[in-house]
Amino acid sequence: YWVIWGGDMYIDIYKQHPSALQAKISSYVKKNIFAYVTYTTGDFILAKQQYTSRSLHFKCLNYLSNLIKTYPFLNKQKNDSTIRILIGNSATETNHHHDIFKKLLNLPLDNIQVICPLSYGEPRYRDSVISLGKKYFDDQFIPIIELLPLKAYNDLLSTIDVAFFHHKRQQAMGNIITLLSYGKKIYMEQNTLYNDLIAHKLLVHYI
Numbered sequence: 001y002w003v004i005w006g007g008d009m010y011i012d013i014y015k016q017h018p019s020a021l022q023a024k025i026s027s028y029v030k031k032n033i034f035a036y037v038t039y040t041t042g043d044f045i046l047a048k049q050q051y052t053s054r055s056l057h058f059k060c061l062n063y064l065s066n067l068i069k070t071y072p073f074l075n076k077q078k079n080d081s082t083i084r085i086l087i088g089n090s091a092t093e094t095n096h097h098h099d100i101f102k103k104l105l106n107l108p109l110d111n112i113q114v115i116c117p118l119s120y121g122e123p124r125y126r127d128s129v130i131s132l133g134k135k136y137f138d139d140q141f142i143p144i145i146e147l148l149p150l151k152a153y154n155d156l157l158s159t160i161d162v163a164f165f166h167h168k169r170q171q172a173m174g175n176i177i178t179l180l181s182y183g184k185k186i187y188m189e190q191n192t193l194y195n196d197l198i199a200h201k202l203l204v205h206y207i
Contacts, residue, residue, distance in 0.1 A: 042192025068181035089172035091121030
């Protein structure tokens with residue numbers, strides 16, 4: 001069984017393997033695996049096409065963090081007028097933070113906070129995001145550079161007004177499902193997760 005995380009499949013599609021030998025081994029194993037375990041139907045279809053496999057599809061959300069959340073504080077009124085904007089879920093280039101920053105600069109938003117979870121990923125990319133975020137938004141920019149306990153992170157997500165996920169591939173599923181269960185506004189790139197959410201008649205917006 002192969003539990004598809006996301007990058008572990010798309011690294012093959014985007015031809016990012018460091019060596020031809022590793023690519024051959026990866027392709028052979030993934031082609032001959034009994035079943036692919038993934039929530040997104042699109043990822044299963046892509047995997048079958050990529051490896052010309054006959055693997056089965058076990059549809060599963062995989063992690064408790066991918067389940068919807070309900071908290072009593074969600075009905076409370078906000079005590080300020082600040083618009084809190086979440087961008088991405090990690091310090092990886094697949095988040096395309098810079099593109100979202102540029103889009104936000106074209107909007108007349110004065111009373112905002114721009115929050116970027118950057119607690120894991122690529123240190124060099126993380127530093128470039130922080131540098132650009134501070135340049136564009138000054139003290140309105142809030143980078144999250146340490147992993148938070150799940151409860152604390154969910155509490156943070158509950159304060160968000162709108163979130164942008166500019167991933168070309170399936171990514172940030174737990175963040176997106178949690179934010180949707182909180183009734184938050186989501187803007188996404190059109191990827192396999194976006195297509196699944198739309199198919200389930202959930203309200204997400206094309207970025």
